[in-house]
Amino acid sequence: MHHPPPSHRRTLAALAVIAALLGGLGVAPAAHAADRGTGFGTWAPLSRTGWHGSMRVGDVHTYCIHPGLPVATDPTTDRGVSSDVNGLSPQQLVSINHLVSTYGQTDDPVQAAGVGWAVKAIVDRDTTLHSWGYTGDSFPEAIDYIMRRASPENSAAVQERAVHYLAEAESIAVPRVGGALALTTRDDDPTRGTVTADVDPSATGSLHLENAVFADTGRGDRADVRPGQSYDIIAPASSSDGGRPYTVRATGSFSVRSAAIHYYSTPGQQESAGPAGPTTFTLSAQDATPRLVRFSPRIETTARIEDGRFIDRVTVSTADGVWPRHADGSFVVIAATADVYRTGAFPAESAEIPSNIDPVMRLDLRTDPSTGPGAYEVASEHLPGPGVYTAVWRVDRADQDADALAHLPADYLWQERFATPAQTEQLAPTPPPSDPTPSATPPSAVTTPPAPAPSASAAPAALASTGMSAASLGGAGGAAAAVIGIGVIAWTVARRRSTPKI
Known part of the structure; x- marks a missing residue:
């Protein structure tokens, strides 16, 4: 039988007091019976071989974070996601969360046993190595010391997995939560610039632009944002309010591994860790000064x-x-x-x-x-x-x-x-003035239509309009009659002379 060290007993007592207080206030966390998960050994609070693998709380595989305490076979309380668990450091928490999230949700007993051993070693290496009677200082040997009893045929595979998982988990740095977005504007062209996300190298996230688009895609959203990479943007003048100075804004949503675990506890028995989802955060930025519309x-x-x-x-x-x-x-x-x-x-x-x-x-x-x-x-x-x-x-x-x-x-x-x-x-030049000298070209004849024959009553007026008197008109008529008479006489004489005589 293995007894928890004094520090662990004090922790358990404190948890019991907290649970009692919460119960008295009517806000006790929900409790679920823990079930046997995936692994090797004996599913019992205390046994000669112990249990090396996961236990299931609902659909979640959880792993022991208190080496040496009895297996949690009684109802287990879900304490939610926490970054403050039994004095574990952010490095320990991010390492544990990585293992139980990446490899721990499995039905492979070798993989589950490897995760279980690595998680316990992260929490308390010394207790993990020596709780079962092993006196050396080798992590693989301590695993073999137990696995030879629990599942000797899988001992080597469990050792290999556990050593690999432990090294991988301890190499993960505690991520930085938060950061900053930076927007720039080109001096020679305010429609051009960049946006950069200054976040943890392990962060993944997306960006959204207002009044601008990404130059390589022509879109205002990007899902494959890489920390520290500058992305060219285009902020067209058409984004302005009728030509007024305008501002580009950027918002980003990012996620990093959580330096936290989903924490489960069982009074008097084991505490365990389930996967905590990534820590998400948002960032925003805008132009330091509005962009002036440049035009041609x-x-x-x-x-x-x-x-x-x-x-x-x-x-x-x-x-x-x-x-x-x-x-x-x-x-x-x-x-x-x-x-x-x-x-x-x-x-x-x-x-x-x-x-x-x-x-x-x-x-x-x-x-x-x-x-x-x-x-x-x-x-x-x-x-x-x-x-x-x-x-x-x-x-x-x-x-x-x-x-x-x-x-x-x-x-x-x-x-x-x-x-x-x-x-x-x-x-055009001004034309010369017209010549006042009369033209040598005779004027064209003008034909005057004949006047209508005047009536007897109108004769005096018609005559008056000619400018001649009646007497003068009569003299002219007599002369004309004499000329006609002479012509007739001459024609008669000529005709006689030309007539042959018989």
């Missing part, structure tokens, strides 16, 4: 000449449709400039401005902070004279206000092509 302004122009002025309709927009705003909601102001060139003929379109011409005037545009993008009309002063005029617009970072610089890439410059058709118009 674009201009579309249509020019015309009107009243001797060069008038340009300028439509200002962005490539991604997001125009940056300040925190107060006002739009960032962009300044644009156009040089107007004059040539004698229509020039060829080109990417570069010819070096042999100089601008004759300049157009300036500043966007409205209350409206931002849109169409603006800009008119020049009076043009200096006839010719072909073309304007070339540009947006240069060097021309911007100080509060706009942070929203433009470094060395930003956008410029139109030279002599684009929409920007090229001609002002």
Whole structure:
């Protein structure tokens, strides 16, 4: 018979007092009868060989954590998951939890016996080696000393498993619970950056991004997070609130091995350890300062000449449709400039401005902070004279206000092509005045339609309209009658002379 050492007796007494107090308060933990688990030996509180393996509490295999105490055959109380058990250190607890979780839930008696011996050695190596009469200091020999009686044919296999499990368990470091997430923003591009999880190397977990996605997947969630690895992220300007400064947020859920056990106790008998699930924790982080929307302004122009002025309709927009705003909601102001060139003929379109011409005037545009993008009309002063005029617009970072610089890439410059058709118009010369000298070409004849025959009552008026009197009209008629009479006489004489005589 083996008796518990004084320290163990004191512990058991304390547990009994606690159980009595809890019972008096009506909050006693639930108790379940412990059953024989998997292993070798005699399932009895005391025996010559003892029990080497697991005992079952419900569906859970548990393992003794008090070497030398009687096997827990009586009802066993579930104390829940605890990291404060009989003065066991975090290292002991994480090692035990690893073994009972990884290898202990088994129906293989050799494996269960190996776990049982390793767990007892972690708790109290000296008591484990010497409780059954072995006087040496070899862990395998102590196992063989007992197993030769309990199951000699499996002794070697149990020794091998137990030694392996013990070494593995003792090599596991106590994990760090908690950590931190770190978000970074690239100086040259606020839509780019990284997120890193500073957690224990053994931790597993996932990340979720708000206002950003992982660059390699295009998604905001990641399940295969590796501790200490930096993941590239993209925080598009479209994530902003209408172009206002915006913030990327990251949350993570992580798990590590628990430096704890699921603790079971049996009054007057053995205490045992079942698997404690992993310890989980969450982390969160956000940008230290909001990200400013960076953009690339674009201009579309249509020019015309009107009243001797060069008038340009300028439509200002962005490539991604997001125009940056300040925190107060006002739009960032962009300044644009156009040089107007004059040539004698229509020039060829080109990417570069010819070096042999100089601008004759300049157009300036500043966007409205209350409206931002849109169409603006800009008119020049009076043009200096006839010719072909073309304007070339540009947006240069060097021309911007100080509060706009942070929203433009470094060395930003956008410029139109030279002599684009929409920007090229001609002002024709003024035509010469008309010549007052009469033309030598005779005027074309004008045919006057005949006047209708006047009625008797209308004759005086009709005559008056000709500008001739009735007397003059009668004289003219008599002369005409005399001419006709002479013609008739002459025709008669001629006819007679030509008639042959018989």
